[in-house]
Amino acid sequence: MSRTVENVGVGSVYATFAIDKTGSDFDLVAADEGKAVSLSGSNETDLGSDGGVFLGQLVSVQEDVAVVQVRGVARVAYNTGAAPSVGGAVAVDGAGKVKASASGRGLVLAVDAASAMVDVLL
Numbered sequence: 001m002s003r004t005v006e007n008v009g010v011g012s013v014y015a016t017f018a019i020d021k022t023g024s025d026f027d028l029v030a031a032d033e034g035k036a037v038s039l040s041g042s043n044e045t046d047l048g049s050d051g052g053v054f055l056g057q058l059v060s061v062q063e064d065v066a067v068v069q070v071r072g073v074a075r076v077a078y079n080t081g082a083a084p085s086v087g088g089a090v091a092v093d094g095a096g097k098v099k100a101s102a103s104g105r106g107l108v109l110a111v112d113a114a115s116a117m118v119d120v121l122l
Contacts, residue, residue: 012072035096
């Protein structure tokens, strides 16, 4: 008997944040759901800047409010420059993906190079 190991969603905790604005436009929209996000201010989130702290995975956008998975196992895309290592940490790349970072957050549990996705324990 064979079975697939699947940890995504285990121990998930979600939090709500205001969405940062540039001018009169919100920095996150529904098309950004599933991307890696960072803190941009007090209880405020956006895609962050390259090398910024990985807050979690954007789950839902409701006008000016974002729901973010901040704990548990999340599956997110990684920047294809270099795959994060299993056992390593990640940071945001500023474009909705994560990248390897010695001083980052989380613990990479699995790397799927074929789809450029990683499972991260937050």
